[in-house]
Amino acid sequence: MRVRTKQAPTGWKPAPDSDDRFxxxxxxxxxxxxxxxxxxxxxxxAMDETVRKEDVDLLLFPTFLNMLYQxxxxxxxxxxxxxxxxxxxRMTRYVTRRRFDSRVRVxxxxxxxxxxxxxxxxxxxxxxxxxxxxxxxxxxxAIQKMVAAEKVVRGGRKRPFLEIxxxxxxxxxxGVDKSLRMFxxxxxxxxxxxxxxxxxxxxxxxxxxxxxxxxxxxxxxxRDEVGLLVRGVHPSFPAHVVAHDMNAGPPHVAxxxxxx
Numbered sequence: 001m002r003v004r005t006k007q008a009p010t011g012w013k014p015a016p017d018s019d020d021r022f023x024x025x026x027x028x029x030x031x032x033x034x035x036x037x038x039x040x041x042x043x044x045x046a047m048d049e050t051v052r053k054e055d056v057d058l059l060l061f062p063t064f065l066n067m068l069y070q071x072x073x074x075x076x077x078x079x080x081x082x083x084x085x086x087x088x089x090r091m092t093r094y095v096t097r098r099r100f101d102s103r104v105r106v107x108x109x110x111x112x113x114x115x116x117x118x119x120x121x122x123x124x125x126x127x128x129x130x131x132x133x134x135x136x137x138x139x140x141x142a143i144q145k146m147v148a149a150e151k152v153v154r155g156g157r158k159r160p161f162l163e164i165x166x167x168x169x170x171x172x173x174x175g176v177d178k179s180l181r182m183f184x185x186x187x188x189x190x191x192x193x194x195x196x197x198x199x200x201x202x203x204x205x206x207x208x209x210x211x212x213x214x215x216x217x218x219x220x221x222x223r224d225e226v227g228l229l230v231r232g233v234h235p236s237f238p239a240h241v242v243a244h245d246m247n248a249g250p251p252h253v254a255x256x257x258x259x260x
Contacts, residue, residue, distance in 0.1 A: 012094055013248065014069040022162075022196045025062030028255035032237050037063075037217065039160060042187050042197040044215035046233070049203050050223040053081055057090060058228060059221070059242050060198065061251045067162045067196075068095050073103040073153025075120075076164035079200060080172065084113040094251055105149040109173055120149045160194040167211055168202045176206040183207070187214050229258060 015023040021036035030036045037043050047056070056079075067074060078087055084106040092100050100118065107120045114121040122142050153161045165186070170179035190197045201211055212218060218233040231239040240255035 012065045012069055012251065014066045017066075017070065022063075023066050025064075025066035026253045026255065028240070029253075032232060032240075032255070033217070033235065037196050039196065040191040040194045041216035042190065042199055042214060044199040044201055044211065044218040045221055046201045046208075046212075046218060047203065047221045051221045051228070052223065053079075055221065055223055055228045055242075056200065058244075058251075058253060059230060061091070061094070062253050063196075063198065064091065064162065064164075065094055065251065068099055068103055071103070071155060071157075072159055073105070073155065073161040074164065075105050075107065075149060075153055075161065077107045077166050077169050078164070079166040079168055079202065082166075084108060084116060084119045088116075088118060103153060103155075105153055107146075107149070109169065120145050122146075160196070163190055163195055163197045164200070165197060166200045166202075167205055167207055168200075171205055171207050176210075180207050180210045183211060183214060226258065230255070 015025055015027065015030065017023050018035055021033075021038055023036045024030050024033065045056075045060070064074060076087070078084070087106060088097075088100055088104070091104070104118050105120050106113075106118055107122060108114060109122050111121065111123045113119050114123065122145065150161075163186070165183070167179070167183070170182060173179075174182065187197055199211060199215065201208060205211075215234075217235065220231045220233055222229045222231075222239075226241050228242040229239045230242055231237070239258040241258055243254055243256055244250045245252035245254040
């Protein structure tokens with residue numbers, strides 16, 4: 001286990017992307033991945049019941065920040081235990097509100113923070129007699145909102161961006177079959193554009209097997225007495241403890257092989 005001396009946080013220092021990969025923002029993780037996440041791929045993070053929201057932040061904020069600090073945008077569908085406002089509050093500890101608001105769009109299906117400029121509201125009309133079968137006009141309106149959101153996150157240079165997909169949200173609102181069809185088309189489009197899709201797979205989902213078949217890489221997350229553990233399923237690597245990098249300071253992260 002490496003020894004690090006504690007220093008004052010120095011802010012985020014982005015790791016550059018290569019021509020065919022996006023850096024995870026974590027040098028130790030990049031090495032295990034062979035240089036980072038492949039462009040146009042879906043990275044699946046499978047979490048069990050022990051994993052908390054702050055654990056996901058610890059592991060994935062470096063990737064999110066690395067994107068934002070290189071003028072790449074983010075479109076996010078958050079887990080049920082998160083909200084657009086809370087997500088923004090946590091992220092803006094490390095990026096300015098202006099950068100977040102100009103580069104991040106959070107897709108919302110239930111009406112949370114609907115008036116915020118960074119929220120893409122796709123809330124169904126509760127007075128609609130068939131809310132699960134929206135009219136052609138409403139579908140077109142939703143598509144237009146998503147197209148506008150993608151234009152924002154791609155920017156004037158039309159750069160690839162990060163897509164965060166919490167599968168529990170889709171499955172809860174749309175059911176297994178419909179959500180799997182949505183995942184399929186969404187992941188095919190992300191590969192065509194060259195985006196990075198980050199999938200968050202919670203425990204007990206009926207769509208798990210189908211989602212795993214679509215993933216290019218998969219990682220298992222678990223928390224025990226030593227902290228948050230990440231294990232590579234594909235590519236395979238043994239469990240590592242995810243910890244703050246004491247040299248660079250939060251939110252920089254280091255991987256430490258799990259003590260035996």
